[in-house]
Amino acid sequence: xxxxxxxxxxxxxxxxxxxxxxxxxxxxxxxxxxxxxxxxxxxxxxxxxxxxxxxxxxxxxxxxxxxxxxxxxxxxxxxxxxxxxxxxxxxxxxxxxxxxxxxxxxxxxxxxxxxxxxxxxxxxxxxxxxxxxxxxxxxxxxxxxxxxxxxxxxxxxxxxxxxxxxxxxxxxxxxxxxxxxxxxxxxxxxxxxxxxxxxxxxxxxxxxxxxxxxxxxxxxxxxxxxxxxxxxxxxxxxxxxxxxxxxxxxxxxxxxxxxxxxxxxxxxxxxxxxxxxxxxxxxxxxxxxxxxxxxxx
Numbered sequence: 001x002x003x004x005x006x007x008x009x010x011x012x013x014x015x016x017x018x019x020x021x022x023x024x025x026x027x028x029x030x031x032x033x034x035x036x037x038x039x040x041x042x043x044x045x046x047x048x049x050x051x052x053x054x055x056x057x058x059x060x061x062x063x064x065x066x067x068x069x070x071x072x073x074x075x076x077x078x079x080x081x082x083x084x085x086x087x088x089x090x091x092x093x094x095x096x097x098x099x100x101x102x103x104x105x106x107x108x109x110x111x112x113x114x115x116x117x118x119x120x121x122x123x124x125x126x127x128x129x130x131x132x133x134x135x136x137x138x139x140x141x142x143x144x145x146x147x148x149x150x151x152x153x154x155x156x157x158x159x160x161x162x163x164x165x166x167x168x169x170x171x172x173x174x175x176x177x178x179x180x181x182x183x184x185x186x187x188x189x190x191x192x193x194x195x196x197x198x199x200x201x202x203x204x205x206x207x208x209x210x211x212x213x214x215x216x217x218x219x220x221x222x223x224x225x226x227x228x229x230x231x232x233x234x235x236x237x238x239x240x241x242x243x244x245x246x247x248x249x250x251x252x253x254x255x256x257x258x259x260x261x262x263x264x265x266x267x268x269x270x271x272x273x274x275x276x277x278x279x280x281x282x283x284x285x286x287x288x289x290x291x292x293x294x295x296x297x
Contacts, residue, residue: 036144109133165235175212181222182214183252189247196240202230203239210247225250 027188037259109118109132123132166174174195181188195201195209197278223230226246231239271279 117282166208171208171212178209178213180213181210181218181251182254185251189244189251192246193248196244200237201233201240202237203243204234206240206243209236222247222250225253 030239031044065155110116111118111125111128111130112133113130114128116125118126124130125132178191178195179187192206192209196206199205201209207219207296210222214222223246227249228242231242233239
């Protein structure tokens with residue numbers, strides 16, 4: 001009882017009003033102190049995901065309602081990621097001396113000769129003058145960039161592609177567009193294939209999406225039916241198509257189970273045709289399909 005009361009107080013504190021800002025340290029304490037309560041109420045995975053992107057998130061909706069069980073707080077319904085302001089020259093000058101240079105980001109490259117971190121647009125190391133190493137083969141081109149570099153009076157344009165995995169917020173948004181693979185496996189496979197085609201998603205991307213949708217246990221069950229081996233590099237071009245092929249046997253197995261259950265739904269002796277049709281329709285709806293929706297076949 002005290003844990004529930006304390007948890008609700010913490011939820012209210014985390015909300016901080018309609019446009020409050022989540023505090024990463026408080027989220028960490030919240031997940032540690034109330035892990036059991038969150039798991040009992042089926043909110044631990046969701047809270048963990050929000051913690052990963054908690055710093056700087058702004059709540060757009062925080063409300064409470066009174067129910068028979070008491071007051072329920074909704075702090076995870078809607079979030080809005082803040083727009084990152086571009087770094088201007090004046091802002092760079094005001095940075096503290098201990099802060100890293102603005103170009104020292106994961107998107108830069110490291111000189112193999114001296115280990116110097118260089119910005120993306122440089123073709124030669126700023127420290128030793130060594131050339132930029134070529135990008136890895138088969139790099140997944142999720143982000144395409146062009147940088148302009150001027151050297152010795154000539155302007156050079158350098159285009160390159162760089163792999164960037166989906167963020168937790170992007171994974172959640174993508175996950176909400178997919179149906180449950182356990183109820184409508186064929187529809188799930190078709191829509192997952194559309195995601196792969198549209199975004200040129202890799203094995204790593206689709207694996208993270210499947211784990212977010214059905215958790216790691218379901219992902220392992222599905223991939224256990226895969227006919228081939230897991231690729232060594234899950235971010236290469238073509239690995240997404242391999243992932244779709246890998247989960248097809250599991251989808252086929254689930255379809256066969258559903259078909260057997262549907263075919264064994266026999267009409268009882270005193271059951272009218274209308275009641276029998278209703279029973280078949282209810283079984284179809286239990287699988288997550290819409291009656292008369294040809295897209296689900």
